[in-house]
Amino acid sequence: MTRRLKLGFNARIAFPTGHAAEALREGIELFRVAEQLGYDTGWVYQRHFDNYLAAPLVFHAAVAQHTERIGLGTAIIGVRYEDPVLLAEAAGTADLLSGGRLQLGLGTGQGGYDGVFGQEPNDGREQSLNRLAGFLRGIRGERLGVVTDPAGLVAAGTELVVRPTSPTLPGRIWYGASSVASAERVGRRGLRLLLSTILSGQVDDYGAELARAIEAYHAAYATQAATHGATEQAAEQAAHHQTAPAPAAAATASGGTAPRAAGRTAVARSVLPATSPELARVYAAYDEERRTQGPAASRPRGALTPAAAPPARFTMSPVQHGDPAAVVDQLLADPSVPLADELIAFLPPAFGLRQNLRLLEDIAATVAPRLGWTPAPTAGEPAAPPRP
Numbered sequence: 001m002t003r004r005l006k007l008g009f010n011a012r013i014a015f016p017t018g019h020a021a022e023a024l025r026e027g028i029e030l031f032r033v034a035e036q037l038g039y040d041t042g043w044v045y046q047r048h049f050d051n052y053l054a055a056p057l058v059f060h061a062a063v064a065q066h067t068e069r070i071g072l073g074t075a076i077i078g079v080r081y082e083d084p085v086l087l088a089e090a091a092g093t094a095d096l097l098s099g100g101r102l103q104l105g106l107g108t109g110q111g112g113y114d115g116v117f118g119q120e121p122n123d124g125r126e127q128s129l130n131r132l133a134g135f136l137r138g139i140r141g142e143r144l145g146v147v148t149d150p151a152g153l154v155a156a157g158t159e160l161v162v163r164p165t166s167p168t169l170p171g172r173i174w175y176g177a178s179s180v181a182s183a184e185r186v187g188r189r190g191l192r193l194l195l196s197t198i199l200s201g202q203v204d205d206y207g208a209e210l211a212r213a214i215e216a217y218h219a220a221y222a223t224q225a226a227t228h229g230a231t232e233q234a235a236e237q238a239a240h241h242q243t244a245p246a247p248a249a250a251a252t253a254s255g256g257t258a259p260r261a262a263g264r265t266a267v268a269r270s271v272l273p274a275t276s277p278e279l280a281r282v283y284a285a286y287d288e289e290r291r292t293q294g295p296a297a298s299r300p301r302g303a304l305t306p307a308a309a310p311p312a313r314f315t316m317s318p319v320q321h322g323d324p325a326a327v328v329d330q331l332l333a334d335p336s337v338p339l340a341d342e343l344i345a346f347l348p349p350a351f352g353l354r355q356n357l358r359l360l361e362d363i364a365a366t367v368a369p370r371l372g373w374t375p376a377p378t379a380g381e382p383a384a385p386p387r388p
Contacts, residue, residue: 005340005373007342008043009039009041009344010345010346011030011042011043012053012347013059015300017301030042030353034070035069037361038375040070041070041071041103042063043074043103043105044074044075046074046076048078048081051299056077057093058094060072063098065097068378069101070101072103073105074102074103075194077105077109079106079107079108080111080128083131084134085144085162088134089138089164091169092139092165095169095172100168100169104172107128140170143159144160144161144162145160174191174193174194174266175194177196179199179200181216187216187223188220190224190263193263193265193266194268195267195340197268197317198314198316199317200315201313201314201315206317211335213336215339217265266343267342269331270287271367272287272322272359273324273367274323275324275362283319286319286348287321291316294316324366337371
């Protein structure tokens with residue numbers, strides 16, 4: 001039997017100026033209906049200073065109160081501007097409120113705001129990795145410091161750890177990658193892999209490049225898992241001689257990773273099956289807009305003015321649109337899709353609730369089952385068996 005493909009969606013929760021509250025409520029409804037349709041996960045994106053969702057964990061804490069099963073993903077939160085301790089506290093709280101459903105996707109994120117966040121101009125990637133290390137220590141409950149100020153409300157010498165923590169959250173941390181090299185780095189850190197709809201550099205075959213990234217990730221993940229296993233075995237043997245390292249030391253020895261039994265990967269795609277002539281026209285227009293405008297395509301009224309053209313150093317993912325059978329054939333021909341654990345459908349940012357719901361329904365009915373997906377059970381229903 002083959003493993004079941006998981007199906008998710010990525011929504012920007014975009015809003016025209018003056019309509020943020022309405023968009024947030026509609027975002028909650030989107031997740032609620034997607035859960036009923038059997039989607040495994042729903043993901044949201046963080047964007048500062050724009051007409052998009054800026055606080056994904058606050059949003060997911062609200063969504064959790066209106067849903068029961070669906071995974072709540074972030075794709076991504078830009079770590080470069082996050083305080084690692086505050087992020088660990090917020091993530092732990094949101095995960096506990098959702099019953100352990102958070103799928104926390106992190107990454108470097110969009111730059112250009114160093115001064116606003118009180119930083120000197122810096123290498124965003126290096127800054128993100130430094131903050132990631134502190135965040136991982138925080139959610140694992142490791143000691144982050146010791147009270148030294150006798151004037152404080154806590155006794156000097158008290159060890160400081162993040163509270164509350166969610167015990168299983170460290171196994172559900174994803175990191176974004178936009179190249180083979182960055183996917184390999186994610187594997188070395190023992191995190192789950194989120195592959196973007198934008199790749200670094202000029203790429204001729206998008207699907208083939210993603211397939212190489214997934215293969216590089218799994219190879220690196222297997223190496224770090226073996227190394228971590230050897231470290232754990234040595235620690236257990238040392239424990240018999242009562243010289244076992246403390247938890248913080250063991251984490252340092254493993255390179256600050258968050259190891260698990262197996263790596264996980266997700267690929268994002270613009271999947272637009274046209275089930276009517278009108279939808280065919282709308283989806284073709286979106287494809288043309290995305291080809292010509294890149295990341296600036298499909299923006300809500302009042303959003304920040306985008307760059308005049310997509311940067312030459314990036315390659316946008318293709319938009320799979322047209323007759324549902326043709327969309328299925330395109331995805332089946334993509335070498336990265338069968339290698340991924342999850343397919344995330346990217347929803348056009350400027351689409352309203354009605355358009356997004358129709359798109360989710362059509363993907364679930366006409367495309368995803370042909371790829372090996374079966375709807376996730378609602379509360380009280382048995383899970384469907386894997387496809388033979």
